[in-house]
Amino acid sequence: MDTKENKWFEVTWTVLPIILLTILAVPTVQATYELTSSSAGNVEEPPQEAVEIQVIGKQFNWIYMFENGKQSTNELVLPVGQKASLRLQAEDVVHSFWVPRLAGKIDIFLGKVTRLSFVPNEKGSYQGKCAEFCGAEHTQMRSDTRVISEGEFQEWLKQA
């Protein structure tokens, strides 16, 4: 078939990709906005009614400090359905906090606070790890997170 200078073909393969790309753009833009709203970068102001947690990253552990003074190492526990607001800082080198199924990566630094907020919507265990090469035991620096009910969380907070 002779497709040379066929107006109908020319128009079709110009217009069809435009339509397809427009259709694909809708879910892409939606998903991008959802992801952006779940993780804020360097905002200093804590969001309202959030569970505030101070996070310290140091070779090769994560230390979590909760509002009531409870501390845990390498075990982040959060109540389901509530906004978690992490205030992150490093004690030595650059690390990166990352729990892929909960929120985006956030780099953490010595002498500078970064913030990450998100709402864990489902109970369960979520694997996470340091996403910035930080030394010999970097791969052991896990940031696994457990999301439990509000009641269980309050009980957990009281445990020494």
Ligand SMILES: [Cu+2]
């Ligand atoms: Cu690290």
